[in-house]
Amino acid sequence: AGWPSQGRIHVQDLRAGYAVDLPPVLNGVNFDVRPGERIGIVGRTGSGKSSLTLALFRFIHARTGSIKIDEVDIKNLKLQDLRSNLAIIPQDPFLFSGTIRSNLDPHGRWTDKALLDALRRVRLVAGFQDASVSLNGTLSLESPVTRTNLSQGQKQLLCLARAMISQPKILILDEATSAVDMTTDSLIQKSIREDFAGSTLLVVAHRLSTVADFDRILVMSNGQVVEFDTPHAL
Numbered sequence: 009a010g011w012p013s014q015g016r017i018h019v020q021d022l023r024a025g026y027a028v029d030l031p032p033v034l035n036g037v038n039f040d041v042r043p044g045e046r047i048g049i050v051g052r053t054g055s056g057k058s059s060l061t062l063a064l065f066r067f068i069h070a071r072t073g074s075i076k077i078d079e080v081d082i083k084n085l086k087l088q089d090l091r092s093n094l095a096i097i098p099q100d101p102f103l104f105s106g107t108i109r110s111n112l113d114p115h116g117r118w119t120d121k122a123l124l125d126a127l128r129r130v131r132l133v134a135g136f137q138d139a140s141v142s143l144n145g146t147l148s149l150e151s152p153v154t155r156t157n158l159s160q161g162q163k164q165l166l167c168l169a170r171a172m173i174s175q176p177k178i179l180i181l182d183e184a185t186s187a188v189d190m191t192t193d194s195l196i197q198k199s200i201r202e203d204f205a206g207s208t209l210l211v212v213a214h215r216l217s218t219v220a221d222f223d224r225i226l227v228m229s230n231g232q233v234v235e236f237d238t239p240h241a242l
């Protein structure tokens with residue numbers, strides 16, 4: 009606990025790939041993010057946006073270079089410490105077969121009130137009707153989650169709720185590509201602005217307009233950062 013206290017990110021000469029026998033998909037990435045900065049990440053499909061977010065969690069491995077968060081090189085951290093102290097909402101979240109509770113709070117760290125508050129804030133009560141999560145309008149933490157009973161957008165909302173509870177210093181959101189409905193999309197956009205004020209935000213966006221009010225935009229192409237400036241300057 010205690011790390012990261014600020015939310016500063018320093019990526020230097022990062023090269024990374026999905027397997028040793030595959031070519032790297034990040035080809036020398038360099039950038040710095042200040043504590044509390046809100047960064048939009050854009051670029052064409054296949055440019056490496058999701059790969060960059062995965063490298064921050066060591067889901068893909070750096071071959072050269074380093075990622076430092078608040079001066080700590082993440083390769084020196086225990087995976088559990090790294091992953092439990094940053095929050096990510098992946099493009100296509102992986103949920104465990106289990107319950108809402110086991111996905112929201114796998115280590116049993118939070119109160120029911122905290123869990124339910126977060127679910128209400130992402131409005132999953134209504135969204136989960138079909139998954140028979142809502143009984144007489146009461147959300148149950150023990151309701152089942154399977155690989156197939158939630159949409160990609162609903163999975164992202166569940167991840168968002170999980171992130172809200174832990175109030176991370178750094179939040180990484182990789183927007184779903186498949187059509188998330190407009191209500192879900194605006195809910196996510198509103199939440200990252202209101203519920204994570206003060207956190208460092210890295211948001212992979214498919215439309216520049218989504219992140220036009222952010223501090224800086226990082227443009228990726230072919231596994232490299234080709235521009236990194238304020239939305240106004242781009």
Ligand code: ATP
Pocket residue numbers: 026030033051052053054055056057058059060099185
């Ligand atoms: P999109 O906008 O479509 O989400 P992206 O910018 O997120 O694209 P990445 O998913 O990071 O792009 O892909 C970058 C490169 O990594 C691509 O060449 C892709 O084929 C490759 N890649 C992505 N996932 C894997 C994987 N699981 N195994 C091997 N290569 C992968």
Ligand code: MG
Pocket residue numbers: 057058059099182
């Ligand atoms: Mg992607």
